[in-house]
Amino acid sequence: MIKTDITIAGGGVAGLLTALALARQNIEVVLLEKQKLEPVETVKPTGRTSALMTGSINFLKDIDIFDAVKDTSCPLDKLRIIDGETSTTFDAEEIGLPCYGYNVPNETLKNELIKKLKTFQNVQMLDDNGLWDFEERDDHMIVRLNDDREINTKLLIAADGHNSVVREIAGIKTIKAGYKQSAITCLINHSRAHENTSTEFHKPGGPFTIVPCPGNQSAIVWCEKTQDAEEIIKLKKSDFTQALQDMTQNLLGEITLETAPQSWPLKGMIARKITGHRLALIAEAAHSLHPIGAQGLNLSIRDIKALTDLIIRQKTLGLDLGALTMLKDYKAQRRNDIYTRFAGVSGFCKITSKKSKGIQRLRQGGLKLINNVPFLKRQAMRIGLGANVA
Ligand SMILES: Cc1cc2nc3c(=O)[nH]c(=O)nc-3n(C[C@H](O)[C@H](O)[C@H](O)COP(=O)(O)OP(=O)(O)OC[C@H]3O[C@@H](n4cnc5c(N)ncnc54)[C@H](O)[C@@H]3O)c2cc1C
Structure with a gap:
């Protein structure tokens, strides 16, 4: 025993x-x-990363693990939401922070934790x-x-x-x-700099998010209705890359795939x-x-x-x-x-x-309101960060 x-x-x-x-x-x-x-000596990159906010990063620092993953993580300076024709950018500086947190690769974090333990x-x-x-x-x-x-x-x-x-x-x-959605994840290379900005496109099948990684790389989290995601994941590499190019609307220039896409049912x-x-x-x-x-x-x-x-x-x-x-x-x-x-x-x-035009107008109106009222914008950013665990 x-x-x-x-x-x-x-x-x-x-x-x-x-x-x-x-x-x-x-x-x-x-x-x-x-x-x-x-x-392992060298971690094979996967498309899975976690955007960890300041409170979480402070916890990682407190338990002395952040330094081991810092070089493979990317600061999150800005968060951008694009909904139809409305685009709102939330800059960490607006709430007096150098960045919201870091995008940390899951497998590297696990590997460093195992080594330390x-x-x-x-x-x-x-x-x-x-x-x-x-x-x-x-x-x-x-x-x-x-x-x-x-x-x-x-x-x-x-x-x-x-x-x-x-x-x-x-x-x-x-x-x-029941979200009835799956997330397709992968790591991409791109010709344009992401400027440490995470971008979330809102669309009927689910959000499409580009999260910055060090250098000209980003992690993709592409949510779609499960049935559609199953079709997308079966696409040929060239077709999948083209689909990503369309989804990103050339925001990051030319895209190439660094890792093969994986699909995760969302529950x-x-x-x-x-x-x-x-x-x-x-x-x-x-x-x-x-x-x-x-x-x-x-x-x-x-x-x-x-x-x-x-x-x-x-x-x-x-x-x-x-x-x-x-x-x-x-x-x-x-x-x-x-x-x-x-x-x-x-x-x-x-x-x-929601596809409905009325709801879409309300959503976009809400984003515009948040963008134009600094107090609301700061509150929204603080809610997104979560209760601090500093
Ligand atoms: C696409 C996607 C993107 C995400 N992005 C973010 C993000 O940007 N930021 C963020 O904060 N979160 C994010 N998340 C959430 C985050 O990835 C998960 O919350 C996290 O990985 C779950 O970790 P966990 O240790 O709780 O669970 P798991 O990773 O599921 O670990 C559970 C472990 O328990 C083991 N296990 C199971 N049963 C037993 C048993 N009987 N005995 C012993 N061991 C057992 C399993 O083998 C497994 O290793 C994302 C999630 C998804 C799906």
Whole structure:
């Protein structure tokens, strides 16, 4: 039987960040991951990046991982929304920030986190090995692995993603949002500079977003109705590149593909509860959002910050790391942010995909109003940044 303070189920970005935040405070951590967690010398680029806002970047700095990914990330100085003939640019300088945050490549971040975690004596990474069951006890929890090993832990953190097994075993129900869209992602090269500007085109099938990467490269997140996305992904390379050229309306000059396109079905969900007996749900195990507005991982990092701060407080005070009062505090701190982001993103996604001329006029009128009233514009920018986790 392995004995530990904290067990984290899931070694995606969220589970790895949580492990590092706790490991740095001398807390014993076991991290379980179904897949292999081996660091590589050179990360192969994928089209998946995350636009992380200032609060998230500050968290990455606090746990000493940002420097390892900074050179492969791109500052986000401006966000531009194009809806029909209306274009509105939100410049970070308008709210006194040098930039909104950085666009960070997912695989590089994961690779650097794995490398760093391997240097901690108090972290055991049990990869290629999933959780399949757990059992509550009064002062601890027993977690069972696929290979029949058992872990005695004070707290189980579910970071096992959208289809969380932990959430299911705990009997926690979810609220779902049917977006009926898929996102096509890829990395492109372009002849014109992006000037550290992220551009989101609003269109009936879903948003089309160009997110800047270092140099003359950008990540594409192209949302379409699932059926249409399935057709687009099957296009020949030359036809797909031409389709991108049309979608970007030559904003970035001539385009070439750096990575092959991939398609991701988009599913919205929030868990009805984010805590249980000696159990906390974080990140996509607790909520998954449409990528419009780049809120998903930013929201998850706020979960991680709140939960790890509470666990560290308990440790400093010599208190139980899975105490009910601590879990109540976690729930109280996170509930509003999760519900309002989920409702906001789902609503925004519906409004921006509406074809009706009336709704389109309202949308464009709203954007113009925001653009012309500095107070409204600053408020909109602050809402987009999320509650700060500085
Ligand atoms: C197209 C797209 C673009 C996005 N862009 C942005 C953006 O710009 N900004 C932003 O903030 N967010 C963005 N997001 C959201 C962000 O990518 C996700 O929130 C994030 O990657 C999810 O990470 P996670 O660790 O919570 O989940 P996952 O990556 O799903 O990780 C879960 C892990 O748990 C493991 N696992 C599952 N079951 C078990 C088990 N039983 N035992 C052990 N391990 C298990 C899985 O193997 C997996 O590794 C985007 C999402 C999409 C789809």
